[in-house]
Amino acid sequence: VNREEKDEQIWLFATGALDPAEAESVRRLLAAGDPVDAAVYDDALATVSQLPLAIDPLSPPTQARQKLLERVAINSTRSSPMKKSPDLARWFAGVAAIVAIALGLISYHLFNQLKLHDDRAQATEEKLRTQLTRARSVLAMLSARNLQMVSLASSAPKSTAGGRVLWDKDRNQWHVTVFDLTPPPDGRVLELWFITADQKKIPGGTFTVNAQGNGAMSAKVPADLKNISLAAITDEPPGGMPQPTGQIQLAGKVE
């Protein structure tokens, strides 16, 4: 098909003078997007659309305008989402309520989770701070120039339980570690005792051990306490006792 034949088909198509099969062929031709074809078609349409201007004009019926505007107004009202139907509005309200409740529950759950995490974080922080303090204390003790070690042992036969006391004489502080010690029964704690040569027993503080029997504590040696000859650990009621009442778990002679 040459250019002239194509132009003729396009002009006839714009006028509406083609048979259906030919019209379809031109539609495909125009859909191909050739700018020359498109320009010819636009030119032809602009020309034929002038034809009605030559007709004696008629006034359209007034009711046609009214009918159109009413149709537009009704459709606009119907297409408004919340006014479309009361059922739809109720449905939206129901969904909104469910979503609000769900969000509330989720928020409450998240709040509790965050609070729980916060509590756990605070506990962990406290535990770490305690461990850090203890580690610094041990480090300071190990670097002390005047340091004495006391070995602790169990009097029970075949017991592997034991412990050590590191005595920082410069700071007058004991750091006690124990291992393989049978945990005290529920409602009991371990208590450290400074025992002097004249058998005075001065409480040094309470502590516990874990399931493996390992534990540690630090204790300030009273400044006026002289002649410590023995270190002992007993099980006592919570809070400790002013004088030992329970069994001796570990003991060691201070040289």
Added chain:
Amino acid sequence: LFSADSNETKSDDYALMRAISARDQSALRTLYDRHSPLIFTLLMRILHNRADADELLTDIFWEIWEHADRFDSLRGSPRTYFITLARSRAIDRLRNRARQVPTMQMSDSPAVAVNNAAEDGEQARIVRSALDNLDAAQRKMIEYAFYEGLSHSEIAAKTQQPLGTVKTYIRRGLIQLRDSLRTLDGKSS
């Protein structure tokens, strides 16, 4: 009655189509008031039935309202789009009606209204002058195609002219019409 398709009006029509796309009902009212006389006249010319023309007029503006996005401003003016749309819908209805009432006779004088005197706009006068420059047979064939929806083979049968002659007549007539419109439009402006 018809508005002239001046540059100012064209510019307004494009703005109105954009406003209609944005669901501006006042823009639709303005567009309707401006173009409904021309479209209704075209519908009456094709359908020769006032009730059908009334109904279709509403439907066409409804389609413009609902599918304003179909208008491509790069392909022509809004008025060209309206005319093309109205003609297409009217021809469809004419064919449906012909199928439903096979005995109905089509108008044998489609050009009757064209030569009637009319005191509308300058553009209408220009179009009439351009049509007057066409050969009577050419003009009649163009009108058969445009207003009656007849294909070139149907026009050939109706006018008892060879098919090739009909095609050539229509195409040459339209190109001559285009050139006349350009010339007359240039002289008037």
